[in-house]
Amino acid sequence: MRVPPLLVILLILTVIGGVWISNTRHVxxxxxxxxxxxxKTRVKVASxxxxxxxxxxxxxxxxxxxxxxxxxxxxxxTLKPADLxxxxxxxxxxxxxxxxxxxxxxxxxxxxxxxEKQRALLAWERVIDATWATPKQTxxxxxxxxxxxxxxxxxxxxxxxxxxxxxxxxxxxKFTKSLTPVLDEVARELERASSGIIKFKSKVTxxxxxxxxxxxxxxxxxxxxxxxxxxxxxxxxFTADRDNRLNQEIEYAIYQLLRDHLGHIPxxxxxxxxxxxxxxxxxxxxxxxxxxxxxxGTAMNPPPPPPPTPTSTTPSTxxxxxxxxxxx
Numbered sequence: 180m181r182v183p184p185l186l187v188i189l190l191i192l193t194v195i196g197g198v199w200i201s202n203t204r205h206v207x208x209x210x211x212x213x214x215x216x217x218x219k220t221r222v223k224v225a226s227x228x229x230x231x232x233x234x235x236x237x238x239x240x241x242x243x244x245x246x247x248x249x250x251x252x253x254x255x256x257t258l259k260p261a262d263l264x265x266x267x268x269x270x271x272x273x274x275x276x277x278x279x280x281x282x283x284x285x286x287x288x289x290x291x292x293x294x295e296k297q298r299a300l301l302a303w304e305r306v307i308d309a310t311w312a313t314p315k316q317t318x319x320x321x322x323x324x325x326x327x328x329x330x331x332x333x334x335x336x337x338x339x340x341x342x343x344x345x346x347x348x349x350x351x352x353k354f355t356k357s358l359t360p361v362l363d364e365v366a367r368e369l370e371r372a373s374s375g376i377i378k379f380k381s382k383v384t385x386x387x388x389x390x391x392x393x394x395x396x397x398x399x400x401x402x403x404x405x406x407x408x409x410x411x412x413x414x415x416x417f418t419a420d421r422d423n424r425l426n427q428e429i430e431y432a433i434y435q436l437l438r439d440h441l442g443h444i445p446x447x448x449x450x451x452x453x454x455x456x457x458x459x460x461x462x463x464x465x466x467x468x469x470x471x472x473x474x475x476g477t478a479m480n481p482p483p484p485p486p487p488t489p490t491s492t493t494p495s496t497x498x499x500x501x502x503x504x505x506x507x
Contacts, residue, residue: 256275256282256285256286256289257289258293262290262298263293263295263298267297267298267301269301269334269469269470269473270470271298271301271305272301272302272305272309273305273309275305276305276309276310279310280306280310280312280316281316283302283303283305283309283310284306284316284319284320286302287299287300287303287306287320287323291323291327296327296330296331297331299323300323300324300327300328300331303320303323303324303327304320304324304468304469304470306319307320307321307324307448307450307451307466307468308448308450308468308471309446309447309448310448311448312448317451321466324464324465324468325461325464325465328374328464333374333375334374334376334469335376336375337375338375338378341370341375341377341378342377342378342476342477342479342480343377343378343380343404343405343480344380344402344403344404344405344476344479344480345380345381345382345402345403345404345405346362346365346366346369346380346381346382346400346402346433347383347384347399347400347402347403348362348381348382348383348384348399348400348429349384349385349386349398349399350383350385350386350396350398350399350419351386351396351397352385352386354396354398354419355384355385357425358383358398358419358425359381359383361425361426361429362381362383362429364426365381365426365429365430365433366380366381367379368430368460368463369433369463371464372463372464373469373472373476374469374472376469376472376473376476377472377475377476380405395418395419395420396418396419397416397417397418397419398416398417398418398428398429398432399415399416400414400415400429400432400433400436401413401414401415401436402436402479403479404480404481405479405480409479409480409481410478410479410481411479412436412440413436413439415432415435415436417432424456427456427457427459427460428456430459430460430463431453431456433463434453434459434462434466434467437450437463437467437475438450438452438467440475440478441471441474441475444471444474447470447471447474450462450466450467450471451466453466
């Protein structure tokens with residue numbers, strides 16, 4: 180049903196007229212307001228505006244936040260006479276790891292300046308295996324280890340005292356002859372990387388399948404202790420490219436095994452990841468500390484279980500009755 184236009188017009192005029200009569204009929208829009216009216220308006224508006232921080236400022240910027248407290252500065256390490264004479268171990272300076280990598284970096288630098296290369300190397304090693312160092316701090320420590328280690332003697336100069344670990348490789352029968360001398364060379368390289376702490380023995384075995392000439396050869400690598408009852412690591416498998424990179428491929432696989440093993444040792448920071456296969460040899464020397472090599476060798480050579488405790492036997496008491504003697 181349509182509403183008649185005249186009714187619509189009448190309703191509109193009624194609304195407009197009602198607003199005018201009830202609100203604006205007595206308002207004077209042409210005369211200038213008096214001072215009293217202006218003062219009342221000013222007071223009313225001023226009371227509705229939040230308090231300003233500055234005079235004649237209706238909206239002020241919030242106050243600047245207080246500056247953060249200065250960071251807690253750890254005291255710089257200083258060398259005492261005892262620091263240069265105390266006996267050193269593979270765990271030396273580990274107690275300083277809660278002070279952070281910067282503290283150890285400064286300490287290693289001071290020791291190096293004093294000509295204490297062996298002590299400095301231990302401090303640099305704690306940067307990468309006992310603290311959560313930044314990539315920059317880790318790279319600095321790696322460079323220092325790479326610079327110092329070749330000029331220092333093996334930590335263990337006596338091969339008879341080295342921990343025994345076997346490096347295993349399993350491959351096809353046709354590839355066994357080619358793999359054996361390469362694995363022997365890698366074992367010697369690992370022994371140098373461990374600073375004489377571990378004596379590595381290589382062992383190559385063959386599987387039942389043989390590799391065909393048109394595809395790569397699978398190789399399985401793992402470690403174990405010196406005998407059949409010793410612990411062993413998980414097995415890592417890769418394919419050989421049949422070129423001159425076989426040493427690099429084996430060393431890269433070994434670094435992954437060692438990195439995973441050390442990452443599960445309490446209070447030992449996992450060595451950094453290596454992406455380029457050609458960097459694996461340097462990583463074995465510079466990224467795994469001597470403490471890490473010792474921990475790995477010890478895990479492969481656990482102490483023998485204690486001998487069983489002999490059970491005590493209670494001596495039998497003689498019976499109250501005994502056979503009579505014929506002469507009695």
